[in-house]
Structures are given as C-alpha cells and as structure tokens.
Amino acid sequence: MLALAGVMVTGVPAAAAPGPVLLADTNRSGALDWADLPGKGRWSPQRGAIFLPNVDDDAKRCKVTDADMADNSLAVDARLAACNDAQDDVVNGPQDVADFAPLRTMPRNVSQNGTVSLGAGEGRYARLWVERDGAWASLGESGVLTAAELRRGVRLGLEGRDVIRDKAVWNGVVTVSVTAGGTDSVQLRVAPLIMQNDLRAPRRVVTSEPPVPELRAGYDEFRAGLRQAMEAANLPESALTAVTNYDRWFQDILEPTTASMPGPGGKPQVMHVLLRSANYRPAVEWEGELYPPSLRPAGKVAFATLRGPNVGVVQQYTDQRGPAVDDSLNSTGNYESLPPYRGHELGRPLYGSTPDRRPDPTFTTLIGSQYAEPVVIDTSWLVVGHSDETVHVIPARNARGWTLMVADPRLAVDVLRQATKDGHGGAVLFDGTAEPVKPTIDAALADPKFLEQNDTAARHIDTQLAVLLRETGLTTSDLVRVPVLFEQYTWEQLATETAALTESGRVTRSMIVDLRDRMKAGKAPRTAFAAHTAGIPNGISLGGGVFGAPDPHGPRVDGIDLFKRETERALAGTPVRVRWVEDWQFLHKGLGEVHCGTNALREPTRADWWRA
Template sequence: MKRFAAATGVAVLASAIFTGAPATAAPGATILADTNRNGTADWADQAGKGRWTPNRGAIFLPNLDDDARRCKVTEEDLKNSAVEVDERLAACNDAQDDVLNGPQDAQDFAPLRTMPRNTGQDGTVSLAAGEGRYARLWVERAGTWISLGESGTLTAAELRKGARLGLEGRDVIRDKAVWNGTVTVTLETRGGRDSVQLRVAPLILQNDLKAPSKVVTSKPALPELGAGYDEFVTGLRSAMKAANLTEDALRAIPEVDRWFQDIFEPTTASMPGPNGKPHVVRVLLRSANYFPGMEWEGQYYPPSLRAAGRVAFSALRGPDVGVVQQFTTQRGPAVDDSLNSTGNYESLPPHRGHPLGRPLYGSTAERMPDPTFTTLIGSQYAEPVVIDTSWLAVGHSDETVHVIPARNPRGWTLMVADPRLALDVLRQATKDGHGSAPLFEGTSEKIKPTVDQVLANPEFLEQNETAARNIDTQLAVLTREIGLADRELVRVPVLFDQFTWQQLDAAALSASGRITHAQVEDLRDRMRAGQAPSTVYVALTAGIPNGISLGGGVFGAPDPHGPRVDGIDLFKQKTEQALKNTPVKLKWVEDWDFLHKGAGEVHCGTNAFREPTRADWWRA
C-alpha cells in the first residue's frame, strides 16, 4: 500500500460528505454509503442499502479522467500506429494505479463510512470476489488517502472511531450481460458482517438541445488540406457569436483528419455531490474505427485504429475528462467500419417513457457498426433507436435528421432532409420562369447544372425519390419510437446523388472525405458480393440538417448553394420558411470546399462539450 498526503481540498471534501456520525457506538458492524443520494453517508442511508435499485442506492463514478495531467502522448506514440500503443494510452487514467493523482482525485470517490463501535479487534472491508477489476477501496487516515485495493484491514481504533472510506470506479459498463455495474462492499468485524451495494454511473449521451461550453474542430495540419477552411471557420465563429459563445469557446486542433464528429462521442457520468450539487465528469467514447492490415499501392499497412482518435488522449483528456476505447478485431462480414465513426451516434432528448433520452444510430443486419461498441451504448441507460442508414455511402445517422427545439409539449422535434421538397422547389422555380438559374453558384464546382437541366434528368429524379423513400423508412421508426406526428417534423430541401460500386472512387471520397480508402474499398467489395446495397447515396446539395446546434436556438447550417432568384437562394428561403414557427435561429456556414466535397457538413467537422442531458439522472 502507498500513502499520499491529502490536500486541503480533499480534507474539506471528506468533512462535507461524511456526516451524521452518532454520539454513541453502533451495536454491530455497520457500513454506509450515500444510499439516499443526498451527497453524504450517514444514518439516513441505512434503509435499503443492501440492494441497489433505480429509486434508492449509492452511485460511484468511473474514475477515468486525468486530474494531474500525468498521461502523456509522446511524438513517438504518434508515429507508431500499432494498436498496442492505443491500448496503453487508453489504460492511462486516475483509476490505473493506487496513487492519489492530484488533490482533486479523491473528489471522484464515492463516500462510504463505518459507524463507530466498541471493539478490541481489527476488521476487514472488501469487495465481492472479482469486483476488484471494476472498483478500488480507499481509506482516509489522518488526512492521508490510502489504497486498500479489493480488500483491506481496518484497525480496532478506526472501527471504534468510525472509518472514512472511498470507492473508486475503475471502468464503465461495457456489456451489462457481463457486469451490470454494481459492486458490493462488505465490512466484517467480531461483531458481525454488514454490506452495502453501489452502482457505477451510466454514460449518458449529450443531446443537441443543450448548449455547448466548448466547440472543437480541426485546423488543417497540411496546406493542401486547407481549401475552404478560412471561410468555414469564419462562418462557424459568426454562428457561435450569435449564440453568445465566447471567442475562446472554439478550439481548433491541428489535425490531418478533419472529421471531429467522427472520432469521439462525448458523454457525461455523474453522482450526487456535496450540497446537493451533482459531481459530473465527461467520458469521451473513442470511435471503434479499426483497420485490418492491408496492402495499398504496393505497401503493407499493419492493423491500426483511426489515428485521429488519439487526439482524445493528447488534447482533450484531463481533469474531469476521461476517454473510453471499445472495439473488437473479431468482426463478421456485415461490420462496416464507416458506421463505426461517431457521427453515426446521436442522442434523442428526453421524451415520454425515456427521461434521459435515447441513443440513436444507423445499422442493419447487412451493414452494421462494431457489435461490442453498440453493446456498450445499449448497456448504459436506455435501449437505442436504430434506423437504416445502409443506403448512404457514409452511413451515418447525422446525414438525414437533426434534433431542434420546437414549440410543442415535448420541446423538440426533428429537422429532416427532404429530396421531394427540394424537387418541388425546383419545379416551382421553373413554373415561375427561373429554370435557367444554376445550382452551386458561388462554389468551386466546375459543372453547375440549371434547374431545367436537373428536372430534365428522369434517372436523377427517380434516384431522389428512392432516397426519399429510404428517409420515409427512417422516419417511420423515429415517429413510432418518439411519438412525433408527421406534421411536427421540419422538412428542408436536400438533393442526393447516387453511386454504384463501379462509380465509387476511393480517391474522390477518401482523400479528404469521411470515408477512408480502406472503408471505400470494403464497401465496394461488399456491394459486389451482394452484402450491401447495390447503390449508395451522398448529399448533392449541402445536407442542411447536418449542422451544429449552438444553444439559444442558434443552428449553424451548411450553405446549400441552391438556385438563386433575384439574389435569394431558394433552398435557404424554403428552409427559413419551414423553421418560421420554431425557436430556431439560422446562421449559414460556408463549408462547401472544406467539408461538403468530402461527403460531410458542419456537424461532421465539429464536436462539442455540452451541458449534461441530466446531471441528476438518478432523480429521473
């Protein structure tokens, strides 16, 4: 065991969370945790402590942050793509060792205490067999926190006075069929045996109704990747200013991979803290993007995880921010790595029957994400809503729908990409005598078809009807699961383009796009083999729902570059009309060259730390 002096802040915390000791000694062995969830461990926690339930039971945090910032990512780490390096980086956190990592580390412990009793012998405190992999016990002795590990001795003197203990979580629930998140702490003394059960806090996905405190994006690390970046970041900053976010709320991190939405998904975990205020930590779920060893242009590349995911360790992990990595290399043929990018993972806000909301992602039996990652997501707090995104080349749920605030009893609705509406706008333009208006004006596109040319292509019209039917299928699931009426949906114009496997060009979609060379090749192979749809789709005009919610109703939407009449973009106009009766305030962001041409939009190139969906989740 190692001893480490507790700082003043830890001592103050201990006095705040361990209260209510009786004036006389307890008649037998008694151990207490914060069973009634008021932030303290005292006699009021006695009832029901032996079995954790949703309504009553102590909670502990996964202590996976880096309070002392001791976990470093070196230049050598970044040069070495081996999976073993990623596993070592993921293993570094405050729960890795039996050391108090900085003065704030003990604040992540759940409080326990033994009640004073007269005894002349030592006692033991322990976790149930096998639970040491999920939690660690600590004892506070004269201002010093000491690790007991899975079990330890409490002296007779400590038992007479009443010992102050802490429980440190060492992991999250990864598969509730393997571990349901509970641990049992038992005190044994000559006077008897007593136990208390605690549960680790679930990882709750953020939802887009909550305001961000920090927005992150990439800053092109190579000049050739910077086309359109200045226009994009200028528009993003303008939208953030409209949402009253400060200049320093935006963090641009140098990175070759621009798809920050795709490399991690932020979640929060929380437990009752002193004075009734929840203690919240963030846990970033690194994407399960895994690339098997492969040959490319005569060179062999060994197995690796997505390199950009290491930014979660190198730039974002720190005090109250941890990282979880979950993936498997044992994948069936249906696993499509593009669906492992975390742009495919969103969160529906609270609604009837689901006070914490529900995860949302795209998957089918023929085209699915890493099953161990989806098991982790589904093991937290609610069954996910799963929609069919297999018809999309990228295959992410953020390509077609986005949560927005609404003036309805639920407080929110969905903005939906609607190809039929987009074609209706074009038909009305022709009817009004504006068929010669070009699409993509003001962009770097070499071919700018007119409205009449688009409408004269029956194959293109049928392709967009097919895309619309696929979106109908998604909406049938979403409206059924949420209870949304079709009239509540906010439909906005988006045109889609179709690709066959012969047309999928790895260079076009992956040089700066959301799909890597390996992912495109894999998709093409499975399309050839009939294991994926024979055609896939990407947004031809900017996918308007694929923007970023910035708080206060401000929505940073990608500029669609629809046809213009008298200087007015008809797609923008139709979107503004659709949102007229909502609290949404549109701010258009130019992302065409930087993101759209790579098969993504504003949402795909950003990520955010938002207010928790509900910090006091146990009261839900």
Template sequence: MRKRVAATTGVVALASVIFTGAPASAAPGGAVLLADTNRNGTVDWADLAGKKRWAQQRGAIFLPNIDDDAKRCTPTEEELKDRTIAADAKFAACNDSQDEVVNGPLDAADFAPLRTMPRNVNQDGKVSLGTGEDRYARLWVERNGAWTSLGAGGTLTAAELRKGAKLALEGRDVIRDKAAWSGTITVTLKAGGEDSVQLRVAPLIMQNDLRAPRQVVTSEPEPQYSAGYADFLATLRNAMTAANLPDSALTAVANNDRWFQDIFEPTTASMPGPNGKPQVMHVLLRSANYFPGGEWQGEYYPPALRGAGRVAFSALRGPGVGVVQQFTDQRSEAVDDSLNSTGNYESLPPYRGHELGRPLYGSTAERQPDPSFTTLLGSQYADPVIIDTSWLVVGHSDETVHVIPARNSRGWTLMVADPRLALDLMRQATKDGHGKSVLFEGTSEKVKPTIDEALANPKFLEQNDTAAKHVDTQLAVLLRETGLTERDLVRVPVLFEQFNWQQLEAEGDRLAATGRVTRPMVDDLSTRMREGKAARTVFVAHSAGIPNGISLGGGVFGAPDPHGPRIDGVDLFKSTTERALAGTPVKVKWVEDWDFLHKGAGEVHCGTNALREPTRADWWRA
C-alpha cells in the same frame, strides 16, 4: 507497498458527513458501513435503509474515475509515432483509476464516500470488495489527513472503527457489457459481525443537441488539406458569436483528419456531490474504426485504429475528461467500418418513458457497426433507436435528421432532409419563370446545371425519389419510437446523388483523399454492392445536407450553406429553410463548408464536435 498520499483539500469533497447517534433501527453490536444511499451528497444514518441492494430509486452511485486530473497521461510526440494497437491500449489504460496515488484534490473529488459509523468494538475489522470486483473498483481509507489505497480490501483497526473510518470507493471502468458486469459493487465490512453496502457505477449518458456546448472542437489542417478551411472557420465563428459563445469556446486542434464528429462521441457520467451539486465527468467514446491491416499499393500496413482518434488522449483528456476505447477485431463480414465513425451515433433528447433520452444510430443486417461498441452503448441507460442508413455512402444517422428545439409539449422535434421538397421547389420555380437559375452558384463545382436542365434529367428525378423513400423508412421508425407526428417535423430541401458500385470505385480516391472514408472502406463497400451483399446503389447529399449542422445553444443552428438556385437574388433552399423554422425557437446561421467538408461527403456537423452541458446531471432523479 501501498502508497500514501496527502489527501489535501480533496478531503473536503468526501467529508460532508453528519455523524449522529445510531437510530433505533440500527443493529446492535458490530460496526456499520454506510454509503450515500439516499443520494443527497452526505453519508449519515439516513442512508441505512435499502443500502444492501442497489435500486433505481435508492442506492449509492460511484464514478468511473477515468479522467486525468494531473495530466500525467498525455502521450509524448515520440509515443504517438508508435501507430500500433498496443500503443493505443497503453494510452487508454492510463488514467486516474489505474494508479494508487491520489492525483490532487480533483481526483479525490471523483471518489464516492463510504463510512463506518462509530460503534463500540474491541477488535480490528476487515473491509473488502466482492470476488473479482477489484477489476472495476478500488477502496481507499483516510488516515491522518492522507488517503491510503486498500485495493480490493484491507484492515481497519479497532480504534478506527470506534471513531468511524472514512473510506472511499474509486471506480476503475465503465459498464462495457451488462451481461458480463451489471455495474454494481458490493463492499463488505466484517467487525464484530458483518455488514455491507451496494453501489452502482454511473452510466455514460449521451449528450443531446438541445444542451448548450461548453466547448466546440474542430480541426486545424496543414495547408495542403485546407482548401475552404478559412471560409469554414470564419463562418463557424460567426454562428458561435450569434449564440453568444466566446472565442475561447472554439478549439481548433492540429489534425489533418477533418472529421471531428467521427473520431469520438462525448458522454457524461455523474454522481451526487456535496451540497447537492452533482459531480460530473465528460467521457469521450473513441470511435471503433479498426483497420485489419494488409498490403496497400505495394506496402504492408499492420492492424491499426483510426489515428485521428488519438487526439482524445493527446489534446482532450485531462481534468474532468476521460476516454473509453472499445472495439473488437473479431468481426463478421457485415461490419462496415464507416458505420463505426461516431457521426453515426447521436442521441434523442428526453421524452416520456425515456427521461434520459435514447441513443440513435444506423445499422442493418447488411451494414453494421462494431458489435462490442453498440453493446457498450446498449448497456448504459436505454435501448437505442436504430434506423437504416445502409443506403448512404457514409452511412451515418447525422446525414438526414437533426434534433432541434420546438414549441411542442416535449420541447423538441426533428429537422429532416427532404428531396421531394427540393424537387417541388424547383418545379415551382420553373412554373414561375425561373428555370434558368443555376444550382451551386458560387461554389467550385464544375457542373452547375440550371433548374430546367436538372428537371429534364429523368435519372436525377428518379434518384431523388428513391432517396426520399429511404428517408420515409427512417421516419417511420423515428415517429413510432418517439411519438412525434408528421406535423411536428421540420422538413428542409436537400438533393441527393446516387452511386452504383462502379461509380463508387471511380470516386473512391477523391473521397479517401478527404479522409471521410478510406480507400479500403470504399473498396469493401463497392465489392459487397457488386456481389449483392449490400444495397445496389448508395447516396450522398448533392446539395449541402442542411440538417447536418451544429446546434450552438440559444436556438442557434449552424447549417451548411446549400448553394441552392437563386430567385431574384435569394437562395431558394435557404429561404425555404428559414420559413420552415419560423415556428420554432431556432435561428439558422449559414456556414460555408462546400470545399472543406461537403465535397468530401460530409457537412458542418461532421467536421465539428462539442462538449455540452449534460443531458441530465442528476440522472438518478429522472
């Protein structure tokens, strides 16, 4: 039995319809089905042309209605104790599109309007989706002030057709693989003839760091995991204040996995709404971190997804915020789970030829992320830019580059980690008589070499030269794909530290203790390094990775404090960074993350996430 639910004030969002006389071009006889083909937020005769075949320039759009407007899907504490993948599947399957109830006016606002236009008919009609399309969408009809689900289709009475029936299309999923489903839905009306309209689901558009955050999210760990957390949180708040963000914009969620950037990637989906204002939904892509299960330290662990990712369901999903879970357990040996953490997934802002921007992530033949997740990304709106991050222990694109505002024709450029610059600064400091200045002063590091001691170490110099060559390889791709030039780049000093497989194994417990990578992930990488199936050596930031910070809007960039050598009381790496940014709209605010994040092979960006203004809410006009 289909459920009928009062449409309440939610009807307003679908009722901006102008019924005018049929134009001369309208076919005589039979009912006419229309959608918002011209994308102006209303449905009327102006939507007649081009309605049967969706095109980039013209065609109705619908949302994947996967948020939780009534917050009926929030898992209970008891449900969260079930760590199985079956429980994750249950959490992911619960959203507004999976029931036949209108979950309040916000839910109705996520429907795409359809109309049959008033015509002189004397028989009932049938409205329906294409074969198998009910997997991706559902039809609704408004009757006597209530919405009734038609599912894949149903009957419209002759009286409804003569008056003009108010219908709606509800999206039930996103495009996960454009080869399996292109995202289009065809709705057909048979009533004294046949008519149809084609709609397309809105793509998931990645956020970019030029857009201001509405909400910044970080963790609130238990005391045993909180070394350095108080300093981190206080300095992050200071940076947010400088960006004129209120205290309420920061949400600290109880979670011992401190790597909030790694557990979900925020995107937005939008469609034309009433009065020309787009209807926008945030959609969080849960990371595809999958652990195949097995015995560890004498105890068997079943297959599982990264537990921290459940915060997307338990704390963040709600009105206007949905969650997508996409992973496969059918993986080749080359899939490296660290690259599935969503710190590896960033977005380039819009530029000529790519008006919605492009996804950016790290992948190589030897170290790859989950192929079903990258297929989902590549099925949305643009081909991704892929760089080599296999030389990094963690392997994320956010470790070496960050998009920042710029005073150039496109309005943005890249901040780049530069080991050569760091060495050159140290060499000049020695020439100027400051060789006794200490690296990492004011931190908990046990070894704090002077500049002279560091430069006297040939291994240290060789490692940073090698790291610089790896960054060069990344930049060759980025400059080619974006059209940026070397002069556009903002280079900042970052030193790197190198590990061979034996050193990585020795560091495995420390890294795993922070949750940045798991011990099995470390063991898998070190084994492949030993067997020649991955790079023989891998790197991690030795001084804090300055580009690995958070853009807070208004040009404010919360960068990790590098704790570089001090010359006459001034941090050399900080002052150099501030000078490099002097020609940009960026104001850097330093965030103390050394103990809380840096020592775990991550930085400020890795420990935060943000829901931002959409890259472009009216993407159909791009």
C-alpha cells in the same frame, strides 16, 4: 459532524452494539447519515449509492508524446487508453478525491481489527480507499481496519476503475462489506455514460486545423463561418478549440458522454467521458508495403488534447469482426442522441445499422448497456452510412420541447419545380461554388435519373422516419422538413471514383471497396447516396436556438438562395435561428458537412439522472 471530500456525515450516535455499520449515499442526498440505512444492501434504480468511473486525468500526468502520435501501433493505443486516475493507487491531486464515492463506518464498540472488501471479482471494476491521518491510502479490493479506527468510525472512498462495457458481463454493481464481529454491506452502481443531446448548450466546440496547405482548401471560410455562428449564440472565442490534425472529421473520431453522481450539498459531480471511435483498420498490403493493424490515428487527439480534469477517454473495439461490420459505421458521426421524452427521461441513443451493414458489436453493446435501449435506423443506403446525414434534433414549441429537422429530397424537387413555374428555370444549382458543372433548374428537372434518384432517397428517408416516429411518438406534422438533393452511386461508380471519394479521408479506400462488394453481393442497397446539395440538417447546434447549417448553394433568384429561403420558412415557427456556414470546399466535397467537421462538449443531458 464529519466530512468526507466535502460530503457531510450527520447524526452520528455514540458507539453502541459491536456489529459494524457501513453507510454509503444510499438516498443520493450528497450527505451520509442514518437516512441512508434503509435499502442500502441492494441497489435499485430508485435507491442506492452511485460511484464514478474515474477515467479522467485530474493532475494531467498522462503524457502523449510526438512519438506516440506518430506511432499507429495498437500497443501505443492500449497504453494511452490505460492511463487515467483509476489505473494507479495514488491520489492524483485534490480534485481526484472528489471523484471518489464516500462511505463511512459508524463508531462501534469493537476490540478486534476488521476488514473492508469488495465482492469476489469486483476489484477489476473498483478500488477501495481509506482516509488515515488526513491522507488517503489505497486498499485495492480489500484491507484491514484497526479496532481503533472502527471505534472512531472510518472514512472510506470507492473509486470506479471502468465503465459498463457489457451489462451481461458486469451490470455496474459492486458490494462493499465491512467485517468486524459481524458483517455489514452496501451496494453501489457505477454511473452510466449518458450521451449528450443537441438541445444542451456546448461548453466547448472543437474542430480540426489542417497542418499543411494542400489540406486547407476552404478551411478559412469554414472556420470564419463557424466562429460567426458561435458569436450569434454568445459563445466566446475561447469556447472554440482548433486541433492541428490531418483528419478533418472531428465528429467521427469521438462521441462525448457524461457520468455523474451526487456530490456535496446534492450538487452533481460530473465527468465528461469521450468514447473513441471504434474505427479499426486490419493489416493491409498496399503498393508492396505491409501496414499493420491500427485504430483511427486521429482518435489519439482525445488523449493528447482533450483528456484532463473531469474529462476522460474510453476505448472500445474488437478486431474479431464478422463480414457484416462496416468500419464507416464505426465513425462516431453515426452515433447521435434523442433528448428526453415520456418513458425515456434520459433520452435514447440513435445510430444506423442493418444486419448486413453494421458497426462494431462491442461498441454498440457498450452504448446499449448504459441507460436506454438505442433507436436503430437504416443508413445502409448512404455511402458514408451515418445517422447524422438525414436528421437533426432541434428545439420546438411543443409539449416535449423538441422535434427533428429532416432532409427532404421531395421538397427540394418541389422548390425547383415552383421556380420553373415562376419563370426561373435558368437559375443554376451549386450557385456560388467552383463546381465545373452547374446544371440549370430546367436541365435538372428534365433528367429522369435526377428525379428517380431523389425519389429513391426520399423513400429511404421515409423508412428511417417510420422508425423514428414509432419510437418517439412524434408525428409527421411535428417534423421540420428542409430541402436537400441527393446524388446516387452504383457500385461501378464507386469503383471508378474511389480516389476522389477518399481524398478527404472521410472514408478510406477499404471502406469504399467494402461497400462496393456489399452492393455487388446484394448485402447493401444496389445504389448508395450522398448529399448533392449541402445536407442542411447536418449542422451544429450551438445553444440559444442557434443552428450552424451548411450553406446549401441552391439556385438563386434575385440574389436569394431558394433552399435557404425554404429552410428559414420551415423553421419560422420554431426557436431555431439559422446561421449559414460555408463548408462546401472543406467538408461537403469530402462527403460531410459542418456537423461532421466539429464536435462539442455540452451541458449534461441530465446531471442528476437518478432523479429522472
């Protein structure tokens, strides 16, 4: 019995015919044996060996200096993204070998040296390794195997050097061939990047900690509420990482995924792969100074703080963008994941896009090249334009185990109308906040514009739901609707309120100018919306059914927040337990909520995805 990085090779026969025999884990059992022979030459979803994109940093050799963090040039971004275990020909610590896919030539009766090689042009995507005298040596895309090695049988490894970025360019498959008096080949495919979903428990929750006092308004209350919600989910204090960062929008700077392959004993070998947001800012002149093109600076925290053993980072963007690309939609708060359901056993990506207002096409191509066709909804009517602003996946007691929580402006207005009927029309919106204007329920309902704008927002959400119900098979009765009021902006209002809207950094001045120009040109809806009361679905799932929701600050009657009460009633038939998190000053006022200010590394959607 022979072992390769803990993967066992069993049933090895005596040397026989002279032609080579090359094995990979074709049957995905975690062991190399003769059962891997059938079908090994052609990869299929049902059968074929899998390898990892080795983009983590097992030895933590990739250093990010303070100078790197301060330098926003694209050259620094490219250098940081290029540093990972796959970019050198050194074994980076004992954990690194576990990221190699095992291969083996079986003992054969040969008298001449042979070669092992990748298919033409595949060296940019993978690297071959050979084990000699107890140590691993890189062969690159090809190498010589001695006759003595071939007679004994050779232990090989395959290391993925990249992820699938465009399946039309590379579909993830490589062919490894051994030639020695004949040729034998196996095909392997790189593991897809599978997006997390909110039904899976987080292993680690991350948020930003502002480094200067002027950015900390409301932060302490937000962090305390987040920590209390985590405690309700039995997450230890060590599970929360607060990264010193000027950019508070942690959901918007990276999207976590996982890649996995069969490991020893059939246990999956799992790697988290973080997709840095494709937020690209072209060169701009501002107040007489020229600023060179750059990526979102905060994205570098993925390299500096999160990259390490079994955590890699991938960067994908293009600076060749058509006029329809809106950089706000490149923030990764726009990218979510639907959990598995019939016909889509790994779930599906979800993001917002329209022909006239869409994200970076190379990033969406990467997303769509992995494991499932994405679901795309219209978010062009929102100022920020993200899919997480209106819907959130939650657990449910139904056959599929999940449903959607949906922001419902009509329900919010109905709650206000009922309060008026009950004699509480004098209660105020935004109760418990420092808002300078707190309209009463009666005043809000007497304002035709207030009613019209919430009806318009509701109709936009109806359009989103029509797509989601059609694509998932959910029904309207499955949905959990919660009260959220929306406010409306015309392009003229965006022009006059640019400074206030961009103060938190959620959207930049160029994003607002871009949206305003689209609205003027008829390439976006005439009005744009943002949550007026806190967007309740825009919270964080913490496992065990605990949902950290933003405090809506709805009208209070007898000390009870009517929007909270309505939300808790709507969730009463589900496994969800709400924990309210105060985010009004720190996040809501900046056009975001709890979800926007956090991120999480979760348990994989399905580590053994090949069995789905």
